[in-house]
Every structure is written in C-alpha cells, then in structure tokens.
C-alpha cells in the first residue's frame with residue numbers, strides 16, 4: 001500500500017478519537033525517528049515521555065528479544081524470575097515495600113484508587129468515600145481515571161462518573177483544606193502536572209498536602225506516571241520535592257517503550273489488598289519486566305540522573321534565552337520535563353511547524369509547548385532542537 005492508501009485505511013479502521021498527523025513513522029534510533037519518506041525527526045516527544053533510553057535502545061531490544069525466546073507470559077498464578085527481580089529493583093529504589101505490576105498509567109491509577117479505598121475500609125475500618133484530586137490534572141482514560149482527572153472535557157458524555165471525587169485547585173492548599181475531612185480516603189496529585197501544561201507543584205504545596213493527609217488520616221497518592229523513572233533528573237519526582245507519598249504510580253518511561261505500569265505502596269497500605277482483591281492477566285508479563293529491568297538499571301545510575309539534570313537545566317536556559325519570532329512568556333519544568341508558554345493562539349501552530357522543520361514536540365494544557373525528550377538527550381541535541389524551533393517560530397510569525 002502506498003502512503004495515502006495506508007493513511008486512508010488507518011483513518012477508516014482506527015479509533016476515531018485520535019487525529020494523527022499525516023505521517024507514517026517507520027523506525028527509530030536514539031534521538032531520531034524516521035518517516036516513510038526517509039525524513040529524520042529529532043525526537044523531543046519520546047512517544048509522549050516514554051522512550052527514556054532513546055528510540056529502540058539496543059539494550060532494551062536485546063533484553064526483550066532474549067526474553068521473547070525464553071518465556072513470554074505465564075500469568076500471576078506462578079512466579080517468574082524476571083518479575084521478581086523487577087519488583088525488587090522497584091521497591092529497592094524508593095519508599096515502597098510492594099508493587100502491583102500492570103500495563104498502563106490509567107491502570108496503575110485505577111489500582112491506586114482501589115487500594116486506597118480498601119485500605120481505609122479493611123485496615124482502618126473506616127468506609128471513607130471522598131478522593132480529592134486537582135483541577136487541570138490528568139490521570140488517564142479509564143472511568144475512575146477520567147473522574148480523577150479534573151478537566152470537564154474528559155468527562156463529557158461518559159457520565160455517570162465514579163462517585164466520591166472532589167476537585168481542589170493545584171497549588172492552593174486552602175482549597176484542599178476546605179474539602180478534606182475524616183471522610184477523605186486519599187489526595188491524589190501529580191507532583192508536576194504534565195498534560196495540564198507542565199506545572200511543577202509550588203514550594204510547600206506537596207509538604208502541605210502531606211501534613212493535611214497526616215492530620216486527617218487520608219492517604220497521599222503521587223501519580224508519577226509522567227514524572228517518574230528519571231524524567232526529573234531524580235529517579236522519582238517525590239525525591240526531588242522531598243515529600244514521600246503513601247502510594248505512587250508509574251508507567252510511561254518505566255518500560256522504555258514497552259507497555260508496563262506499576263502501583264507501589266508500603267506494606268501497611270498494601271494490607272488493603274487481600275487474596276483476590278485485584279489482578280491483571282498481563283501484569284508482570286515477563287517481556288515487559290525484562291524491558292523495565294534494563295531501564296531501572298540504567299536510569300537509576302546517579303551519573304545518568306545528573307546528566308538529565310544538566311541537560312534539563314540547559315534546555316530551560318536555552319528556551320528562556322531563545323531569541324525567537326514567537327515570544328515565550330514562561331519556561332517551567334524540572335529535569336527533562338519542560339514547558340514553554342506561548343499562548344493558545346500559537347501553541348498548536350508552532351508544534352506543527354516544528355514537525356515540518358524536523359523537531360517532534362507537542363502541546364500541553366492548550367497554551368504550552370512540551371519538551372519531554374529521551375533522557376539520553378545531550379546539550380548538542382538541545383542546540384539543534386532550538387535551531388529548528390526558532391525556524392518553526394519564524395514560519396508561524398510570518399507565514
């Protein structure tokens with residue numbers, strides 16, 4: 001099939017809620033992906049904050065290939081060495097004692113919501129009902145995850161939503177204080193709002209939430225689906241902010257391009273799950289575990305993480321100093337999770353023009369350009385990205 005036939009077939013047979021660019025990507029390598037015309041794109045999107053070791057990282061490809069020839073799927077009715085090793089390296093690198101492995105971010109958040117409810121009910125003997133999340137948040141697309149997501153556009157047409165959710169304002173502790181009570185199961189928050197526009201929690205906000213949760217017996221859930229696994233230049237964003245949650249969720253970067261999610265918590269909180277409480281056929285799938293094992297080993301190296309911090313700061317400084325035709329009014333972020341505010345009128349057009357100039361980025365929150373490259377990005381990748389961004393902005397400013 002030629003390119004236009006393929007795209008037409010894709011449009012006819014695919015999920016109509018997607019609107020892909022008219023491009024077919026054929027292969028990826030390191031910081032680049034290549035389309036069916038052979039054009040190379042510098043990848044500052046990374047499959048939406050996923051391909052942390054680069055496109056088709058050979059270490060991941062080898063581990064996955066070896067695992068595919070050894071053991072692919074056995075279910076949770078048995079142990080596998082690769083799953084156990086991954087569980088040990090996940091729990092060894094953070095506050096948690098146990099992990100539930102799954103396949104995506106939404107699924108990890110769904111599990112977190114279920115565990116929090118069960119913990120309050122079964123362990124504490126308190127059938128609390130309310131979960132507090134935040135305006136402009138994003139937690140995924142299952143029914144509970146869209147309910148947790150504090151953006152009405154994701155709710156429309158899917159009502160009735162899951163009962164028990166209330167929304168506070170991100171960064172505004174008083175708005176949480178007004179809602180939180182002895183009926184609160186948990187407060188669930190992204191340490192840096194990603195889809196909402198790359199907005200790091202302001203100073204004191206997460207520690208304030210920790211105090212409010214401790215005072216009322218609510219659990220604190222960090223959705224680190226986007227911020228986790230090295231994205232901020234720390235293995236987890238909670239370590240950057242110095243505030244420890246009770247439950248943490250991961251996905252995106254965890255498999256370096258292979259779908260895998262995780263919900264982690266302490267032994268005490270996990271007492272909420274008893275035999276048969278929660279499960280997933282594919283959770284802990286050996287193929288996914290083999291990929292995640294490689295990612296954690298590489299990203300967990302302090303030298304790797306300090307490289308992420310260095311290049312992240314360089315990217316933020318480069319954006320702040322960019323002398324471009326479309327003005328950037330603010331640059332926000334931590335590590336290699338960076339947003340540049342250009343306004344609703346320009347954001348989409350700049351992202352599209354950047355693609356035409358060979359740079360993959362996207363928008364977040366409608367007004368912000370989002371930069372979430374593979375964590376192997378170097379300062380010279382940033383220089384080239386800025387060159388292409390400047391050209392794209394010039395095109396948008398005077399078409």
Ligand SMILES: Cc1ncc(COP(=O)(O)O)c(C=O)c1O
Pocket residue numbers: 104105106107109138139140141190194195223224225226227251252
């Ligand atoms: C913070 C956050 N949570 C959850 C999700 C949902 O993850 P998934 O698309 O893997 O279900 C996303 C996806 O963008 C996310 O950014």
